[in-house]
Amino acid sequence: MNPVAGSTLYQGRASELSGAARDLPLSHASVRAAFEARELEIAYQPILRANDLAPVACEALLRWHHPTRGLQHPAQFIPILERSSLSLDVGDWLLETAARQMLEWQAAGIPAMRLAVNVASWQIHAADFASRTQRVLESLDLPASRLTLEISQDVLLDRPHLALSTFGELLALGIGVEVDDFGGGPSAVTRLARASMAGFKLDRRFLDGLSPDNPGAIEELRLLAQLARDLGLRCTAEGVQTDAELAALRAIGITEVQGHLFCAAMSPETLTDYLHSPTNTGQDRATS
Numbered sequence: 248m249n250p251v252a253g254s255t256l257y258q259g260r261a262s263e264l265s266g267a268a269r270d271l272p273l274s275h276a277s278v279r280a281a282f283e284a285r286e287l288e289i290a291y292q293p294i295l296r297a298n299d300l301a302p303v304a305c306e307a308l309l310r311w312h313h314p315t316r317g318l319q320h321p322a323q324f325i326p327i328l329e330r331s332s333l334s335l336d337v338g339d340w341l342l343e344t345a346a347r348q349m350l351e352w353q354a355a356g357i358p359a360m361r362l363a364v365n366v367a368s369w370q371i372h373a374a375d376f377a378s379r380t381q382r383v384l385e386s387l388d389l390p391a392s393r394l395t396l397e398i399s400q401d402v403l404l405d406r407p408h409l410a411l412s413t414f415g416e417l418l419a420l421g422i423g424v425e426v427d428d429f430g431g432g433p434s435a436v437t438r439l440a441r442a443s444m445a446g447f448k449l450d451r452r453f454l455d456g457l458s459p460d461n462p463g464a465i466e467e468l469r470l471l472a473q474l475a476r477d478l479g480l481r482c483t484a485e486g487v488q489t490d491a492e493l494a495a496l497r498a499i500g501i502t503e504v505q506g507h508l509f510c511a512a513m514s515p516e517t518l519t520d521y522l523h524s525p526t527n528t529g530q531d532r533a534t535s
Contacts, residue, residue, distance in 0.1 A: 273319070278327045282337060287311050289345055290512035293522070294363060294483060294505045297497055302522060304361035304395065306505070307345035308512050309337075338370050339379060346389045348515050357522045362389075365397045365427065368405050377416035384420075391421035395445060399427055411442065418443050425481065432467075436474050446481025449501075454484060457495045465499065472500040 281287055287309060294304035311319040328334050342364055349362050370376050384391055396417065402410055403426070414424050423445030429435070430450035439447060449468075456464030475482035484496050487506030496504060510521060 273323050273327060275327050275331050278324050278331065279333055281311055281313070281324075282333060282340075286313060287337065287340075288514075289341060289348070290514060291345075291348070291518045292505060292512040293510060293518070294361075294503050295509055297484075297493075297501050297504045300504075300509065302358075302360055303503060304363050305349065305518070306363040306365075306397075306512075307341060307348075308365075309341055310512075334367075334369050335373060335376075335379070338366065339383060342380065342394075343383045343387070346383060346387050346394070349393065350387060350389060351515075352519065352522065355519065355523075357519075359393065361393055361395050361423075363395045363397055363425075367399075368402045368410075371398065371402055371410050371413050372406060376413055377420065380417065380422065381420055384422075392423070395423040395425055397425050397427040397448065400429065400431070414442065414444075425483075433470060433474055436471060436478065436480065440478040440480055444480065446475065446483065448483045448485050448505075451486045454486060454488075454492055454496075457492055465495070468501075469499045472502075476500065476502075 288311070290308045290310050292306045292308060293302040294306060295301065296303045309321075311324055313319055328337060345362055345364060349360065353359050366376075373379075380394075380396075381391070384394065398410075417424055425445050426439060426447040428450045429447035430452060436447070449471075453464070453468050453471075457468070458464070472482050481503060482501055483503040483505060484492075484501045485505040487493055487496065487504045487508045489508060493504065493508060510518075513521060
């Protein structure tokens with residue numbers, strides 16, 4: 248994840264974006280207009296159980312499709328959004344829309360999954376963030392246990408007492424909180440458990456080191472995965488790209504995986520077809 252996306256609920260891949268979109272100067276007014284014109288959309292990427300590749304969660308990712316310039320790079324509009332009064336409204340809209348989509352999938356016969364939503368420091372530091380989140384869930388009758396909020400490690404460092412207070416409110420509601428792009432060691436994993444976090448997503452550097460020629464890196468990851476299991480934390484590998492990485496992660500004991508090896512982020516309609524198809528959900532790799 249890039250530095251901007253790593254600190255927010257908005258993620259995007261540079262390969263998905265045109266040069267014109269990346270070069271387009273944006274303003275607060277244009278971002279607000281995009282939200283009001285319903286140009287903001289949500290893409291979904293499944294998170295799979297590592298041992299059998301069954302979908303267990305779905306991550307909601309914000310996209311902006313400009314009507315003439317195409318997909319806008321998150322690095323261009325996220326900082327603007329973060330500085331505006333619109334930020335919490337967009338966060339509420341994303342959560343409500345994604346939660347409603349999860350319920351629609353369940354009604355269509357797709358097994359219940361967790362909803363993973365990235366949140367930024369400006370949301371966590373809002374005094375009413377927990378109550379806003381609770382209202383959205385209650386309005387749709389979505390159990391709080393079905394929601395996982397993903398935060399960056401920076402959120403823990405930026406006004407930590409305020410962040411931990413909000414985490415306490417969320418945990419009291421039954422909402423899980425995970426750390427995204429986790430790059431720490433055993434002591435950091437232990438601190439997450441003490442803070443009652445639900446788990447963490449591994450930084451890509453751990454996967455980059457997965458090679459028979461690098462036994463030290465493999466052992467480091469094995470120890471983290473074992474510690475996570477012992478402490479009751481989910482340990483997810485995101486950005487999985489090859490079958491070799493998947494095999495290594497399974498051998499190490501990683502519990503959940505996500506990445507382009509299985510599928511990219513999709514529109515709700517495309518993901519509906521994907522979830523209804525056993526072959527598309529990676530079942531052909533489940534025993535490979």
